[in-house]
Amino acid sequence: MGDEDWDTEIQDRVASFVPDFQQLDNFSGRANDPSFSCNQSINSADAGVRPNRSQPMRGGFGTGRSFGNRASLGNKFEERSSSGFERESTEDGQSRALSRRGGFQEGSYSENLGTRRGVAGGFRGGRGGFGQSQNNENEQRVQQSGSAFISRRGGFGGPTGDNDSNRSRGFGSKGGYRGYNEEVIAGSGRSSWKPHGETESGDNQGPKVTYVPPPPPDNEEAIFAHYQTGINFDKYDTILVEVSGLDPPPAILTFEEANLCQTLNKNIAKAGYLKLTPVQKYSIPVILAGRDLMACAQTGSGKTAAFLLPILAHMMKDGVTASHFREQQEPECIIVAPTRELINQIFLEARKFSYGTCIRPVVIYGGTQTGHSIRQIKQGCNILCATPGRLMDIIGKEKIGLRKVRYLVLDEADRMLDMGFGPEMKKLISCPGMPSKDRRQTLMFSATFPEEIQRLAGEFLKPEYLFVAVGQVGGACSDVQQTILQVSQYSKREKLVEILQSIRDERTMVFVETKKKADFIATFLCQEKIPTTSIHGDREQREREEALGDFRSGKCPVLVATSVAARGLDIENVQHVINFDLPSTIDEYVHRIGRTGRCGNIGKAITFFDSVSDSHIAQPLLKVLSDAQQEVPSWLEEIAFSAHGTGFSNPRGNIFASVDTRKTYQGKDSMNAGGLTMSYTARAADESWD
Numbered sequence: 071m072g073d074e075d076w077d078t079e080i081q082d083r084v085a086s087f088v089p090d091f092q093q094l095d096n097f098s099g100r101a102n103d104p105s106f107s108c109n110q111s112i113n114s115a116d117a118g119v120r121p122n123r124s125q126p127m128r129g130g131f132g133t134g135r136s137f138g139n140r141a142s143l144g145n146k147f148e149e150r151s152s153s154g155f156e157r158e159s160t161e162d163g164q165s166r167a168l169s170r171r172g173g174f175q176e177g178s179y180s181e182n183l184g185t186r187r188g189v190a191g192g193f194r195g196g197r198g199g200f201g202q203s204q205n206n207e208n209e210q211r212v213q214q215s216g217s218a219f220i221s222r223r224g225g226f227g228g229p230t231g232d233n234d235s236n237r238s239r240g241f242g243s244k245g246g247y248r249g250y251n252e253e254v255i256a257g258s259g260r261s262s263w264k265p266h267g268e269t270e271s272g273d274n275q276g277p278k279v280t281y282v283p284p285p286p287p288d289n290e291e292a293i294f295a296h297y298q299t300g301i302n303f304d305k306y307d308t309i310l311v312e313v314s315g316l317d318p319p320p321a322i323l324t325f326e327e328a329n330l331c332q333t334l335n336k337n338i339a340k341a342g343y344l345k346l347t348p349v350q351k352y353s354i355p356v357i358l359a360g361r362d363l364m365a366c367a368q369t370g371s372g373k374t375a376a377f378l379l380p381i382l383a384h385m386m387k388d389g390v391t392a393s394h395f396r397e398q399q400e401p402e403c404i405i406v407a408p409t410r411e412l413i414n415q416i417f418l419e420a421r422k423f424s425y426g427t428c429i430r431p432v433v434i435y436g437g438t439q440t441g442h443s444i445r446q447i448k449q450g451c452n453i454l455c456a457t458p459g460r461l462m463d464i465i466g467k468e469k470i471g472l473r474k475v476r477y478l479v480l481d482e483a484d485r486m487l488d489m490g491f492g493p494e495m496k497k498l499i500s501c502p503g504m505p506s507k508d509r510r511q512t513l514m515f516s517a518t519f520p521e522e523i524q525r526l527a528g529e530f531l532k533p534e535y536l537f538v539a540v541g542q543v544g545g546a547c548s549d550v551q552q553t554i555l556q557v558s559q560y561s562k563r564e565k566l567v568e569i570l571q572s573i574r575d576e577r578t579m580v581f582v583e584t585k586k587k588a589d590f591i592a593t594f595l596c597q598e599k600i601p602t603t604s605i606h607g608d609r610e611q612r613e614r615e616e617a618l619g620d621f622r623s624g625k626c627p628v629l630v631a632t633s634v635a636a637r638g639l640d641i642e643n644v645q646h647v648i649n650f651d652l653p654s655t656i657d658e659y660v661h662r663i664g665r666t667g668r669c670g671n672i673g674k675a676i677t678f679f680d681s682v683s684d685s686h687i688a689q690p691l692l693k694v695l696s697d698a699q700q701e702v703p704s705w706l707e708e709i710a711f712s713a714h715g716t717g718f719s720n721p722r723g724n725i726f727a728s729v730d731t732r733k734t735y736q737g738k739d740s741m742n743a744g745g746l747t748m749s750y751t752a753r754a755a756d757e758s759w760d
């Protein structure tokens with residue numbers, strides 16, 4: 071049963087729902103009473119539960135309280151806890167709206183669908199979770215679990231946005247866009263760069279978002295905390311690197327060659343960086359030379375430092391001055407990334423490398439109090455790290471002036487330029503005051519760069535930008551051992567438990583395709599006594615940060631996530647990634663499995679492949695596996711070739727472009743076996759990092 075069916079079922083329940091608070095109390099009191107049953111079937115097949123229609127089932131998937139954590143109206147970016155309509159979307163943007171009937175109150179929907187609330191020590195907040203079936207193989211008991219950290223506030227509410235194709239279904243949407251990952255993007259088509267609306271969230275409807283994230287620890291030890299590079303770090307040397315574009319500067323082989331200032335060098339040493347990774351060797355000199363750059367390198371190979379270090383070095387060299395308290399700040403650098411957690415991580419890296427300098431990085435992102443973002447900015451801002459929605463909001467409020475922007479960085483650039491965030495990025499570069507591309511340096515980084523996105527990027531970059539490709543563009547990191555298991559939809563949960571029990575408490579991320587399923591699976595695992603938490607776009611920001619914190623600390627060694635956590639997150643010691651569901655695109659697969667096997671460490675990725683629903687991705691998957699020298703199961707080969715005929719017709723465009731789509735290679739005839747242009751080869755062959 072697919073998401074569509076699940077939504078239909080949920081919609082039916084919502085439509086026939088009559089709030090009954092008495093029932094709520096009754097239910098809370100007897101959640102563990104086996105005699106209690108409500109005669110409704112849980113539609114759990116989508117989460118890998120075999121439906122049993124002959125038995126009455128207890129519960130269903132419950133959600134909590136208000137609907138609509140976020141919404142966009144017109145051209146505004148808002149955070150709300152109530153938006154008057156609901157939408158559930160897969161995190162890759164498959165959005166579906168549900169009509170809202172009446173004002174659901176906290177717990178009522180959960181109750182109606184049989185959701186247990188408030189299990190002591192169990193589900194945090196008790197809002198949401200999922201119900202239980204009463205019968206044999208589906209039998210589940212929501213049990214107390216001191217380590218269960220699941221809650222689903224915001225219910226099915228959410229964005230008004232739509233998916234990549236910008237199709238809008240249902241009510242309440244003004245064409246807003248909910249991206250693959252996180253930010254709510256207005257898609258009203260207004261050309262104005264300025265948001266309309268005046269409350270905290272940019273609107274006067276719905277309660278304000280009040281979450282103020284706790285300040286990160288600011289002692290030196292915490293700032294420079296890092297994990298160890300892995301045994302394969304030195305193997306980076308053997309990766310093929312290709313630089314295209316006119317007159318690229320030569321690569322550097324050591325940090326010393328970068329000629330950075332003393333403070334930066336000190337910070338690099340404190341961060342535990344001894345050697346450059348390939349993307350750093352090639353990108354740092356390009357950026358130091360003032361060139362625009364599109365860089366593509368494997369997940370976990372140090373792209374963040376590859377742009378931060380030369381930007382900081384330039385700013386220092388240019389004699390950047392400390393910015394002081396002012397109503398409007400004019401940062402020299404703006405960095406955008408698609409998710410809140412990722413931009414926060416980039417900010418922490420910027421803070422680390424700028425430690426002891428007068429450069430002040432600031433981070434702003436959605437799901438937090440706008441007033442907090444503004445206060446942070448006012449205190450001074452040289453480097454602004456932002457998610458797109460909040461950035462445009464703050465620019466609209468004239469708290470940020472763009473006149474001094476010298477560096478514009480798009481991390482996860484393919485994501486930032488696709489149909490989700492692309493329009494926002496275009497607005498950004500056409501905002502009043504934003505220097506034209508000739509007068510700023512634009513830098514784009516990602517592990518994947520589909521050709522069509524490369525073409526779009528041209529609008530942002532100077533024509534003579536350089537393209538650095540470390541390894542195969544869109545290729546998976548070869549430090550991740552990939553295993554594909556043929557598992558039918560209905561056997562997935564069983565298989566998941568089996569795997570998690572065998573790997574015990576090794577840190578594991580489990581990716582699923584929808585937010586509902588993330589909660590469902592996380593709750594299920596908690597019932598199985600596997601301490602689990604979840605992260606997805608319907609969780610409040612506070613919950614998301616807590617979930618990530620619990621996962622990082624090891625309190626919950628299993629994190630069930632949607633694509634919101636697929637890109638960029640750098641979490642120590644993630645040993646396994648499990649794709650409970652395959653994503654709809656192969657590049658998302660590459661990003662997901664890249665949460666493990668980072669920085670020379672080895673990781674494992676296990677993917678459940680359901681031949682009924684996943685055959686469309688068999689071909690690109692096979693290609694990714696073989697490019698990363700992974701074993702390809704023969705059954706996958708068969709599916710790949712029978713599903714779409716012979717040969718590799720990539721159903722979603724050529725993500726396997728190994729080259730700059732401009733096809734204007736500097737030294738194109740000088741490629742050698744090592745894949746480097748000649749000028750680099752000699753140096754790379756000799757290089758030693760010891």
Ligand SMILES: Nc1ncnc2c1ncn2[C@@H]1O[C@H](COP(=O)(O)OP(=O)(O)OP(=O)(O)O)[C@@H](O)[C@H]1O
Pocket residue numbers: 296297299342343344345346347350367368369370371372373374375516517637638639640664668669
């Ligand atoms: N030269 C280096 N020496 C040691 N550690 C490094 C070096 N460069 C980066 N790292 C560390 O490697 C980890 C991965 O880096 P980073 O998050 O920048 O990877 P990435 O390429 O951006 O990955 P993704 O594609 O997933 O976003 C981080 O913990 C970072 O601090």
